[in-house]
Amino acid sequence: MTDATVRPRLLSPRTKVWLGTFARWGTILGLAAMILAFAWLSPRAFPTVLNFTNVLNQASLTMIIAGGLTVAVLVGELDLSIGFAASLHGVLVTGLIVASGLPIPLAVVLILAAGALVGLVNGLIVTKMKVNSVIATLGVGTVLTGLSFAYSSGVPIVSGVPEAFLQISLGRWLFGIPNNIVLMVLVLGGLWLLVERTALGQEIQAVGGNPAAARLAGIDIDRIKIIGFVISGVCAALVGILLASRLGSGTTSAADSYLLTAFASVFLGSATLRDGEFHILGTLVGALIIAFGFNGLNIFGAPTWSQYVFQGSILIIAVGLSSLGRHLAES
C-alpha cells in the first residue's frame, strides 16, 4: 500500500511536442503534399493557373456553405438542413425570376431573407422547444425538400432563365476574378472578422466552449445559438442562389450533397492549426483539401465512386490522426 509509484511516462516530452505540432499542422502538410504529388504526377494538367482558379471557383460554394455551418457548430449545434435548404432556395430563386417575373436583385434579397427565416426556425426549435439540433434540423431539412418538390413539381426550372442571372455566378466582374471566388472571400472574410474580432464572435465562442459558464457569465445563450443558425441559414441560401445561377436552372435536390462536403470541410478544419476547435480558416483549408483531392482524381480519370471514398476516408484519417496525436501529446 505504501509504494506510491509514479506511472512511467510513455512518451518523452520532445516526442509530445512533436506530436502536438503534427496534430496542428498535419492537415496543411497533407494538403501541400497532395498538391505536390499531383503536380509531380501530372505536370501539364494540374499545376496551372487555369486549373487552380477552376478548383477554387468550384470550391467557393462549398466554402461559403461550410463557413456558415462553422458558426452553427461554433455555438455547439449541428445544422443538417443546409443542403436541403440550399436546394429549395435555388428552386425558389429561379421560380421567382422566371415564373413570377421579379427583378433579379429583389429575388436574391428575398431568398437571402428566406434563408435567415429557415435559420430562425431552426434556432427557435432548438432553443425554445429544446429539441436536439440533429433532429430539429433534419426535420426542417426534410420539410424544405418537400416544399421544393411542391413548388416545382419535381421538374427543373430551365427555360427562360435570364442571362443576367447566370452572370451572378459565371461573371468575372472584378479584375477578371470569377465572382464566386470574390463572394467567397467576402463571406469568409466577414465571418472570420465576426467570429474572431467582434464582441458577438467572442460570445459565440464562449457559448460553444462551455454553455454553462457562458450563461453564468451573463450571456444570453439562446440568442447566440439562434444567431448561429441564422448565419448558417443565410449562407445556405447564398449557395442555393449561386448554384442555380451556375447550373442555369432551379433543380430540386441539386445542392443536397453540399451537406456532406460542408461537414467534412468543417471537421477537417477543426483538426487544422487549433486543437480540435472549429474555426473559419480551418474550414477553408478543409474545403481546399477536398476540392484539390476531387480535382486530382478527376484529372487522372478516376471514377466517380472514388471521390466519395476519398472524401470519407480523408475525413476520418485526418481528424483521427490529429485527435490521436493530440491525445498522445497530452497523455
Added chain:
Amino acid sequence: MQMSAMEVGQGRRAVPPLLAVSGLAKAYGGARALSRASLEIGPGEVHGLVGANGAGKSTFIKCLAGLTRPDSGTIEIDGQPVGPLTPQAAGDLGMSFIHQELAFVPGMTVLQNIMLGLPKKTRWGMVDWAAIARDVAPVAARTGITAPLSANVKGLSIAENWLINICRAQMRRARLIVMDEPTASLSAKEAGALFQAIRDLSSAGVAVLYVSHRLDEILDLCARVTVFRDGQSVAELSGATLTRRNLIDQIVGGRRAEAAAKVDHTRPQVVLSVRNLARPPRVHGVSFDLRAGEVLGIGGLVGAGRTELARLIFGADMALAGEMRLNGTSYAPRSPAAAVKAGVGLVPEERRAEALVLPKSVAFNLQIANLAKVVHGRALPFVSTRRREAMALRIIRDLAVKVPTSGTPVERLSGGNQQKVVIGRWLLRAPGVLILDEPTRGVDIGARAEIHRLIRDLAASGTAIIVISSEPDELPDLADRVLVMAEGRVVRELTGSGITRQAIVAASYAGQADHSEARNGDPT
C-alpha cells in the same frame, strides 16, 4: 434509541472483522485529506461514519473503492491484508458502493438495471431473462422492491432506485455495502423503506457502512459509529457513549462555543434584502439583509441549500416564493444575464464546469463578462486587442495570477490561478453584490490567503459580498457575519467573536435536529 439485534462484540472476538482499516493517509498536493484514519466493521454490522465537511469521509470511501490510492495505511478483509485496490478488486472482495448519483439506465427495466454489469445466465447464447428473473425475484422482494421487475425505472422514486442498487449489490454477493448520504433527497416515508432494507441486510449478514450528516438516522440505525475530524478517526462510539451530544462534541472537537449575539447597529445601507425566498425542496423561506462592504458568510453542511440559494439570487433558477430588493428597488432576475445587468456576480462552485472555457486563453475568459469594455465602441463592436491585453494584464498584475502570458489557455493554470481569473472577471465589472461559492476549494494555501485578501479588499471598496464555504476555517477568517443553513433554512446567525468553526458546525447539526423534529411531527 433502539439497539440492533447484532452481536458485535462477540462477532469481533470469534472471527476477525470483516473490514479493518488502520492508519490510512492521503494527501493531494500539499493538502492532507486523510491522516491516520482507522475503522473496523464486523460481519452484518451497520456502522456509522460521521464528520463535518472536509473531515475526510469522501477520501476514505474513495480509498476503499479503489478510486484513489492511499499514501500509507493498511486495509484488511477477514484479517487478510489486501494489496492496492482497484474498483474491480474492491468489488471482487465483496464491497459495493452506492453514491448519491445513482448509476442508472433510465430506459431499461428494474430487472435490467439490477443486473447491470453482472454476468447473466444464457440459453443458446441468448440472455435468459426468465431464468434471471426467477433468481432475482426473491432477493428483490426481500430488499423491499414493490415495483414489478419488468417495470421501467423511469417513473420510480429515488428511494426505489436506492433499493434497486441495494438489490444489485446483493446479486453481486456483496458483504459490505457503503452508502454515502442515502437519505439526502428522500422524504421521511421513503427513508423508512430504506431503513427497513438496511436492517434486513444486517440480519442477512451483510454489513453496511452508513455515511450521513443526519445524526438521528445514525443513532437509529447504527450500533457503532466512527467519527472523523480533520482527516483522522477521533472516536469510535457505541453502547452508552453513543449519544447525540457525544457525537456533536466529537465532530466539532473541544467544547461547543456559545454564540455571542452581538449585533452591530452602525452598519451602512442595505444593498440586497431577501425576504422569505423559497424554491422547495432545497430552499425554504430564507430572509436576510446584505450591507455594502460586508462579507456575509453562509455556512452549513453539504446539501443544506446554500448553492441553491446563490442560484436564486443570481437568477440561474427562479424563486417560487418570496421577494428580493436590490438597492431599494424590486429585484427578480429571470436569468443570469439579468442579474449581471443589475450588478450581481457569481463565482460558481464548480469553476471548471461552470465558470471557465478551459481551452481558451486567460484574456478570453476574463473578457466574456466584460465585452462592452474591450470593444472599440458601441457603434464599432470589434474587440480591441490592445484594450483586451491591457485589461488582462491589469488583472494578472493586480491579482498576481501566475501565468506566462495572457494568451495561455486557462486549463494549464493551477486551481488557485484559475479561481483568480474567475474573480478577476467580476472585479472588472465592479458588481454591487458578489457571491462566491466555495472560493478556495481545491486551491493551495498560498493562493487561498491571496484570494481571501482580494475578497476583503473588494469589500473594503464597498462591494457587498456573500461567501459560501464548507472549509472549516474559512468563514471565521473571512466573514463579518455568518448565516448557518440546514435543510434549506437559515438556522443561526453568528456575528463577531461568535463566528468560530465550532459554532458553525454545532449550529449546522443543531439546526438539522430542530428541523427533523418538526419533520417527524409532520404526518407526511
